Amino acid sequence: MGKAFLRAIESGKTYSIDEKRFESDSGELLEVAYEFGSMDTKALKEKFAQRGSSQNPLDKSGVWRFRELIPFMRSETNVVSLSEGNTPIYSAPKSASYAGVKKLSFKHQGLNPTGSFKDNGMTAAVSKAKELGSKTVVCASTGNTSASMAAYASRAGMNALVIIPSGQIAMGKLAQALDYGAKTIQIDGDFDDAMRIVQELAEEKSVYLLNSINPFRLEGQKTIMIEMLCQRNWKVPDRVVVPGGNLGNSSSFGKAFKELRELGFIETIPKITIVQAEGAAPLYNMWKNKSKKLEPVKAHTLATAIKIGNPVSWQKAMNVLEYTKGSAAVVSEKEIADAKAIIGSDGIGCEPASATTLAAIKNLAGNGIDEGEDIVAILTGNSLKDPQYTVDYHSDSLFEEFEGKKKKISAAYANKPIQLPADAKKIKHEVGL
Numbered sequence: 001m002g003k004a005f006l007r008a009i010e011s012g013k014t015y016s017i018d019e020k021r022f023e024s025d026s027g028e029l030l031e032v033a034y035e036f037g038s039m040d041t042k043a044l045k046e047k048f049a050q051r052g053s054s055q056n057p058l059d060k061s062g063v064w065r066f067r068e069l070i071p072f073m074r075s076e077t078n079v080v081s082l083s084e085g086n087t088p089i090y091s092a093p094k095s096a097s098y099a100g101v102k103k104l105s106f107k108h109q110g111l112n113p114t115g116s117f118k119d120n121g122m123t124a125a126v127s128k129a130k131e132l133g134s135k136t137v138v139c140a141s142t143g144n145t146s147a148s149m150a151a152y153a154s155r156a157g158m159n160a161l162v163i164i165p166s167g168q169i170a171m172g173k174l175a176q177a178l179d180y181g182a183k184t185i186q187i188d189g190d191f192d193d194a195m196r197i198v199q200e201l202a203e204e205k206s207v208y209l210l211n212s213i214n215p216f217r218l219e220g221q222k223t224i225m226i227e228m229l230c231q232r233n234w235k236v237p238d239r240v241v242v243p244g245g246n247l248g249n250s251s252s253f254g255k256a257f258k259e260l261r262e263l264g265f266i267e268t269i270p271k272i273t274i275v276q277a278e279g280a281a282p283l284y285n286m287w288k289n290k291s292k293k294l295e296p297v298k299a300h301t302l303a304t305a306i307k308i309g310n311p312v313s314w315q316k317a318m319n320v321l322e323y324t325k326g327s328a329a330v331v332s333e334k335e336i337a338d339a340k341a342i343i344g345s346d347g348i349g350c351e352p353a354s355a356t357t358l359a360a361i362k363n364l365a366g367n368g369i370d371e372g373e374d375i376v377a378i379l380t381g382n383s384l385k386d387p388q389y390t391v392d393y394h395s396d397s398l399f400e401e402f403e404g405k406k407k408k409i410s411a412a413y414a415n416k417p418i419q420l421p422a423d424a425k426k427i428k429h430e431v432g433l
């Protein structure tokens with residue numbers, strides 16, 4: 001197996017993989033880098049496929065099955081796994097026709113153990129935390145990171161400390177953090193405030209930070225793309241579309257494709273399109289204006305998972321857009337809400353942030369995205385995370401509140417519940433039986 005180290009993304013300065021460190025001495029982001037050596041890619045592809053039917057817990061995990069491509073652990077006995085990954089790729093004919101494209105499929109990361117792609121990253125980072133001997137792990141969260149961290153920390157026998165913006169995270173996610181036993185602190189502030197606070201807390205020796213500034217999270221999330229390629233018999237799609245919040249996921253996808261190409265697993269790479277909500281689009285603004293530095297915004301969107309105004313991994317994400325010749329996109333609240341209902345009509349639930357993908361593909365079809373492209377969109381979270389949003393939408397009573405102003409989001413595909421007396425005749429009449 002290869003040698004692993006931490007590397008600063010600009011200067012290239014390296015640090016030991018055993019250091020508890022989240023930035024370089026000069027404040028740059030870090031990535032996990034490897035000296036992979038040469039690989040028998042054909043044999044490894046076969047091995048990855050065979051492991052799918054093995055009973056070894058490492059092989060059953062949709063992350064650790066690909067361990068040769070994330071070789072940063074000193075000992076496999078420290079791995080903390082909940083059989084994460086193993087998520088399906090769905091065809092989606094109604095969504096494709098809504099967007100006006102021919103070949104669209106969804107890889108549904110919401111079907112992970114805690115209901116979001118955060119599990120792919122969390123198994124990696126909590127395993128590393130265990131290897132480093134950490135007793136307490138901490139994160140700021142818009143909800144899914146805390147749900148996932150709480151579960152993996154409990155599996156590992158660690159204390160979990162979660163900092164969340166009060167009243168701004170979806171009920172399902174809060175419920176999970178409480179249920180998995182995390183100490184849950186609700187602050188009077190937004191995600192960006194919570195992020196600032198946990199970085200301060202993480203200066204304590206005994207505390208390990210599990211936000212996506214933690215480079216091991218991104219190593220786990222790389223396997224989302226590796227698994228996708230495996231499922232497609234290594235046929236590379238033309239484009240991958242992914243929502244962007246703190247920009248860890250999109251960064252990890254780019255890293256996966258870069259390494260897979262350098263190692264000879266694939267010859268071409270897909271373009272990556274990163275989608276943000278209109279009210280939380282600092283990366284899109286930067287990309288559109290070709291600016292050199294990210295300008296933070298005060299974020300607002302009902303897609304709370306991507307309600308982030310000052311994303312940590314913007315430099316990595318910009319590098320990915322450049323490397324993959326990708327693009328950034330922005331969608332409105334109404335476009336997100338309607339797209340979510342269309343994905344639902346394909347029999348596939350997802351949370352609002354995930355539906356930004358379909359909304360963007362519809363906007364860009366014929367104008368940035370070729371209608372014939374083979375597109376894989378990533379559904380990042382489970383529909384049951386935020387049922388109130390869905391019920392409000394279908395009752396045509398979905399509102400966004402921003403700076404004291406309430407704005408209705410009109411639901412083009414509302415499927416309202418119908419109130420009737422307990423009388424079969426009346427129900428028959430209503431539904432035309």
Ligand SMILES: *Cc1c(COP(=O)(O)O)cnc(C)c1O
Nearest residue numbers: 144245246247248249305380381
């Ligand atoms: C965390 C999350 C995102 C945003 O991912 P980043 O890596 O922060 O860009 C999008 N959707 C869902 C459901 C999430 O939980």
